[in-house]
Amino acid sequence: MTDIAQRNGVFHFEDLHVGQRFSSGTHALDEAQIKSFARQFDPQPFHVDDDQARDTLFGGLAASGWHTAAITMRLMVGGVPLAGGIIGAGGEINWPKPTRPGDVLHVESEIVEITPSRSRPDRGMVTVRSETLNQRGETVQVLTAKLIVPRRAEA
């Protein structure tokens, strides 16, 4: 099955198995990106102002968690080649450590559950646990997402 998937470049539902792993490329995050995202979506002192950030719980400038999530998505789009794309119904997200300027992020994903759809024989639900790590190997985000993955069309 892996051979077929690799030949097509994408994985259908029936090509996937629990324990299967995917590694992403990297994304280098800098202060300008952190502030730009935060000004648009999360304009709080600890995400936009170095001086004010020092006196907060973060103790210095940190990326918005939603910025880390968005970068993770970008890395997964490049690193988890699912047929039909990466379509999430939802999931659980945690940020055990802040993401900082200068961090180089990558994502390690593992399939933890596979559930055929009862009502829709053309697809299934695949639960993927994705850890986003920085250049020191510290986990800055854990996302356990439920993805909708199509089956291969019948011949």
Add this chain to the structure above:
Amino acid sequence: MTDIAQRNGVFHFEDLHVGQRFSSGTHALDEAQIKSFARQFDPQPFHVDDDQARDTLFGGLAASGWHTAAITMRLMVGGVPLAGGIIGAGGEINWPKPTRPGDVLHVESEIVEITPSRSRPDRGMVTVRSETLNQRGETVQVLTAKLIVPRRAEA
């Protein structure tokens, strides 16, 4: 307690109670915003290309779920005035319906759980359930987030 909070403009941990509700302002989403966010963070056909989107599960252009999450954060920053800001440790997120070009979003938040910290007497954990709704009252996102909220400093 609400009086004190309102006078200061922000709510500390001890000002909050289960069932307390907050309403946000609105955000009007258009096609340009959807494509701009998606090109940067979630470059998949159903988020960046109208024609290709029609033949996907979404049946037309839809915002990235992370875009909906980021807009929700922006609305919460303006609508949930917590002392110390909105600092999330993590949470659960679901997207029951797609967010579309032309949608006008707002967020309704409700406190569902309050947990004092055992190890840190200066703060506590507050669980907030936030529904993001479109102009037709349809829920496009449900986020149940665990927030860290400081107590008022001792006099």
